[in-house]
Amino acid sequence: MVKKKAALTILSEVFLLLATAILWIPIYYFFIGAFKTRTDIVNFPLAIKPSMITLDNFVYTFTKMKFFSALKNTGIITVVALVAIVVFASMAGFAIARIDRKLFKFIYSALITLMVIPFIGTVIPLVVQSVEIKTYNTLLGGILIQVGWNLPFAVFLYTGFMRGIPKEMEESAYIDGCSMYRMYAQIFLPLLAPVTATCLIRCGIGIWNDYLVSKSILNDAVTPTLMVTIHSFFGERRTEYGYAFAGIIAASLPIVMTFVSFQKYFIKGLVAGAVKG
Numbered sequence: 001m002v003k004k005k006a007a008l009t010i011l012s013e014v015f016l017l018l019a020t021a022i023l024w025i026p027i028y029y030f031f032i033g034a035f036k037t038r039t040d041i042v043n044f045p046l047a048i049k050p051s052m053i054t055l056d057n058f059v060y061t062f063t064k065m066k067f068f069s070a071l072k073n074t075g076i077i078t079v080v081a082l083v084a085i086v087v088f089a090s091m092a093g094f095a096i097a098r099i100d101r102k103l104f105k106f107i108y109s110a111l112i113t114l115m116v117i118p119f120i121g122t123v124i125p126l127v128v129q130s131v132e133i134k135t136y137n138t139l140l141g142g143i144l145i146q147v148g149w150n151l152p153f154a155v156f157l158y159t160g161f162m163r164g165i166p167k168e169m170e171e172s173a174y175i176d177g178c179s180m181y182r183m184y185a186q187i188f189l190p191l192l193a194p195v196t197a198t199c200l201i202r203c204g205i206g207i208w209n210d211y212l213v214s215k216s217i218l219n220d221a222v223t224p225t226l227m228v229t230i231h232s233f234f235g236e237r238r239t240e241y242g243y244a245f246a247g248i249i250a251a252s253l254p255i256v257m258t259f260v261s262f263q264k265y266f267i268k269g270l271v272a273g274a275v276k277g
Helices: 002-033 038-043 056-064 067-098 102-114 119-132 139-162 167-175 180-191 193-208 212-217 226-231 241-276
Strands: none
Touching: 002 241, 038 241, 056 067, 056 241, 067 102, 067 139, 067 180, 067 193, 067 226, 067 241, 102 139, 119 139, 119 212, 139 193, 139 212, 167 180, 193 241, 212 226, 226 241
8 A cells, every 4th residue: 555655656746747847848948049040949949059059139139129118118017007006906905805885895796707808808999998088009008908907806816815804903993093094004004915915926927928908009119018029020921039039038037036036925915815815
């Protein structure tokens, strides 16, 4: 019996190692491809030698895709949208979790329902609306769409977390003469660090990697974003793999560094929001 369990454990570990290796193959492929010429990528897709290594892809990519201009536009959209999402979602989550009224329950149910609507089905109405309210081809238009689209998930996350905070803490604050707004700002907000980190990373990755909204709302030449400029290397007749791979690595570094810095809070907040909700 013991030998059988040991054999099953070894087999499961081998299977997991093989599955992990398979998942890492695409990452390995585009990472080494960023340091090779297009000819070497096509002829030797998974091989890398010192003679193949070149930094020309990065030099060309930073110049051709106007990297810093695209980085600025992507950064503005991401940062401003995340600030708005955290502020509005935390306030909405506080109201829904603490105010026992049918109206707030209805709003919460409506927000949860919005989470299942596919974004692709809303693109045309959003473009028409952006033209009508004069936000088309502006960073503000992209920010508003990102805030509206990510708010339901953020409200769901904050509401679940706040419902797990003991009501005795709230009652003690009321006895001490604390108003609702002061209680939210001085008692609840300091406790929201884990769920805020989760919200920032979860929503931030989606906003940073967005292509559809930027392509539909913004001008590729005036207000390009990172994903739109990277996609320009994939043509109908010819694809510059090396330039695209170099652009992907450059665009991924900020978000990877952010995740590494906040991964402890990300995991803690995600578990807390799921269990307490």
